[in-house]
Amino acid sequence: MSSTAGQRTRRPRPEAALSPPPPAPAEPSVPPSNASRSKPAEKRPFLLDFFPLEGPEHTKLYRFYDRLREGQLSTTRCRRDGELHWPPRTACPTCRSEDLEWVDLPERGHVYAFSAVLVGAPLGMENEVPFAVGLVDLDGVPLRVFGRIEGRPWSELRIGQTVRPEAYDIGDGRMFYRFRTVD
């Protein structure tokens, strides 16, 4: 047992004083979602955060994040009953079909309601305070989407403000979406 455990240690303590120190880890603590499966276990995220694990090894919806990487917000539509979903689904909640297709969402919407987080932000978002959030009705589709609203301070936002969805890299290779005001 102990010898097996020893073989699995990736970075043994150097035995000679002149041994070079182990190189500093180059990878971010949270690897990109499309990271190779051969990554050693100790470099996986040690703590989950608010952002999804996006790669095909984690989610059936990986194409949603691939499309975000191309700058496009998309979702699923049921091929059987035509229902447009938000958020994207792997099975239609109405007819239970798993025969879904990806469709791009409109590039414009209007704010239905908004507020801002002035205090009490979750871990990792403390330095982003204050930030605006809101519900956005996308033009031409029966979908309302919740997200951050960037582009102007919350105090200058109004119900009905025109916004567009945008994709962004959260800093470790994973992608997410938010809205930006359009004048």
Next chain:
Amino acid sequence: MNARDVAVVGGATTKFGVRSATWAELVQEVGVALARAVPELRAEEVDSLFVGAAEPERFAFQSHVAPLAAEQLGLKPYRILQRTELACASGQSAIRSAYAAISSGLSDLAVVVGVEKMNIPSMAEANSSMGCVMDRPWDGPAGATAPPFFAMVAQRHMLEFGTTEEQMAAISEKNHRFANTNPTAQFHEKTFSREKLLRLPLVAPPLRLGDCSSMTDGAAAVVLTSDEQARRFSDTPAWIRGSGQYSDFHNLAHAGSLTDWRGLTRASREALGRAGIGVEDLDLAEVHDCFSISEIVEYEALGLCAKGEGGKFAADGRGDRGGDLVVNPRGGLLGCGHPLGATGVAQAVEVFQQFSAQVPAARQVPDPEWALVHNLSGSANVHSVMVYGRGRAA
């Protein structure tokens, strides 16, 4: 076999607040309080324990909490031992489970404990725990926690119906005033005039600090039994007469107009219908004022007033002493604080103590016969309602 009548026959709460005590210590503390409040209770005859706890995994890094709680309480349940989780309604869920178990005959005598430890060294970590109540991979990355969601409810209510900050402050002033009569309330010794409330800093506009319930540590416990044993414990049991729940969405994007809490209308009609009464028969209600705007929308969804009239109902004092009914005499979540799992159980304690005239005169509802308890959870996407009657089984 016919369903049996079930009653709350006693209960107790710990002090709510920022407590220098762990999750398990809060459970021990409420066990002591329950033993004092219900001296007839013998540990060996408690056949079941139900523990309402929303997020012990995150706030106390502890799962498998039902047996842990049993050990803290000195109980050895031999029929049903379980923990219920329904975010802010976890406590009421535990009571509903005990009610079902006793009604069906699976249990004869059950203890329900609701508990939450929320104050931890990093408030950002605590806020993250509140955030994962939402549809985490979709709503979470935007920074969604309860305040911005209920702020949007307030914004739409103000836009659609002309509801004002002053009307929201009327709710907060009432509930903090009631909390002054309740030594277990987090804000027992603090007073808030409407003018002072309107000067407090914004948390999530238009909601100010006084519009928001707080992060609170605390525990509450009740004893439930059937009509066969209830009189052994109390001359004035609080009989569970109706129960209802409704949920039709989870993701924030599916919250509809924000101001129409159809789930509460459905759940309360179910519960009141089972009790055979109407909302006009209620003498008191313990409703889920996680935010001041919540109580305003709840007045409307319960049918206490017309849609859009909730702000006026508040400002006119119709939910206050001398009004149509007394809402949140305990002090509500705004005045007592909101230890998620404990809240629903503490509300049941209040109903029992109101029925048995054990509360201070300043908040005693005169001769109450009917009470309603409501909890919402998450983004008001689940509504849970129970109706209690003081009278003997119909």
